[in-house]
Amino acid sequence: MNTMLRLHDVHKSFGGNTVLTGLSFQVRAGEIVGLLGPNGCGKSTVLNTITGYCPIDNGLIEIRGEPVNGMSSHEIAAKGVRRTFQLPSMPTRMSVEEVVMAASIQKHGLFSTFCRSGSTRRLERDTRSRAQHLLAELLLTKVAHLPAASISGGQKKLLGIACAMMEQPALLLLDEPMAGVHPNLRAELVSTLKRINEQGITLVIIEHDMHFISETCSRCVVLDKGKTVADCLPCELESHESVVEAYLGKKPSGQYQVAGVTA
Ligand SMILES: Nc1ncnc2c1ncn2[C@@H]1O[C@H](COP(=O)(O)OP(=O)(O)OP(=O)(O)O)[C@@H](O)[C@H]1O
Ligand SMILES: [Mg+2]
Structure with a gap:
């Protein structure tokens, strides 16, 4: 191997x-x-x-x-x-879901990830859907809309894995x-x-x-x-x-x- x-x-x-x-x-x-x-x-x-x-x-x-x-x-x-x-x-000012979505910035760029107009809409939809899938897999759906800094220490660990898996x-x-x-x-x-x-x-x-x-x-x-x-x-x-x-x-x-x- x-x-x-x-x-x-x-x-x-x-x-x-x-x-x-x-x-x-x-x-x-x-x-x-x-x-x-x-x-x-x-x-x-x-x-x-x-x-x-x-x-x-x-x-x-x-x-x-x-x-x-x-x-x-x-x-x-x-x-x-x-x-x-x-x-x-x-971060204190981003939700859990936004933090996971931002983990794909490296590949697509900040603008592409969050821009809400034109050809980037589908990319945003796909990125959000992948983020939501990972949050569900890591049992974080319930806290997806909370500020990321406000969740528990254990949940932050799981969030770190979701971010790392985004790409x-x-x-x-x-x-x-x-x-x-x-x-x-x-x-x-x-x-x-x-x-x-x-x-x-x-x-x-x-x-x-x-x-x-x-x-x-x-x-x-x-x-x-x-x-x-x-x-x-x-x-x-x-x-x-x-x-x-x-x-x-x-x-x-x-x-x-x-x-x-x-x-
Ligand atoms: N950035 C740094 N500047 C100075 N010393 C550092 C730095 N990073 C690690 N060290 C030192 O390196 C040593 C090893 O630290 P490290 O965090 O890698 O251990 P560890 O095996 O992960 O321990 P633990 O199981 O407690 O997490 C420690 O003495 C630590 O103080
Ligand atoms: Mg260590």
């Missing part, structure tokens, strides 16, 4: 804070890969580097075999890469999609993401919710101290020594312990 995303020996520091220290991993087209690791290990930074929000110091990032490090986030988005944010912030990306990068979303919606979100994947969209999902990861992902990449420490099946996570060590720390005796629990 073709490689959709490849990071090779990526280094990134913020001043004296070295975050990525030779990170390498690959994602094949059509996969759903979980990106895991303890708080602060650099997961969101990885998404920021892939999407051009954050330039890398050294290394290589490729999308479908083409190097993208050094490109602007706009240029990388034009290659079919979309992402959501861990802490999404939404049918090739690669979708999700930063903690379950965080703040009610656990009752987990099954809905899992099946929505699987449906998205069945449309041919490759997914990389950062998530701490292990149930969610095991239900959604076909493979997991685990980061610790700026590097990949495991690349395994979700069912192998619990018994993977480096993963346990990354999350729980290693005792000098060789046993692992957190909060009095020995593994």
Whole structure:
């Protein structure tokens, strides 16, 4: 299968804070890969580097075999890469539906998306219909006409996914999609993401919710101290020594312990 995303020996520091220290991993087209690791290990930074929000110091990032490090986030988005944010912030003066419609600006331009006259009417109708379809799929129809900034944190997460899906990306990068979303919606979100994947969209999902990861992902990449420490099946996570060590720390005796629990 073709490689959709490849990071090779990526280094990134913020001043004296070295975050990525030779990170390498690959994602094949059509996969759903979980990106895991303890708080602060650099997961969101990885998404920021892939999407051009954050330039890398050294290394290589490729999308479908083409190097993208050094490109602007706009240029990388034009290659079919979309992402959501861990802490999404939404505009106060646009409705939820308008925010989703605006996500197609990149392709059609602001004027085309909102102009209400002449030949752009059909485009607006199609854009609205796609936005409404996505809002329904992400259970946001009831809040479609509310100001986007007024909806709940969990709903903003779902709205971020709707926006990212507006232009049918090739690669979708999700930063903690379950965080703040009610656990009752987990099954809905899992099946929505699987449906998205069945449309041919490759997914990389950062998530701490292990149930969610095991239900959604076909493979997991685990980061610790700026590097990949495991690349395994979700069912192998619990018994993977480096993963346990990354999350729980290693005792000098060789046993692992957190909060009095020995593994
Ligand atoms: N723009 C930035 N400027 C300075 N430091 C940053 C910046 N972005 C990230 N960092 C630092 O990089 C490190 C990794 O942060 P990052 O947000 O990538 O971690 P994470 O794995 O996503 O953590 P979490 O699971 O808590 O979301 C942290 O020490 C953070 O302070
Ligand atoms: Mg993060």
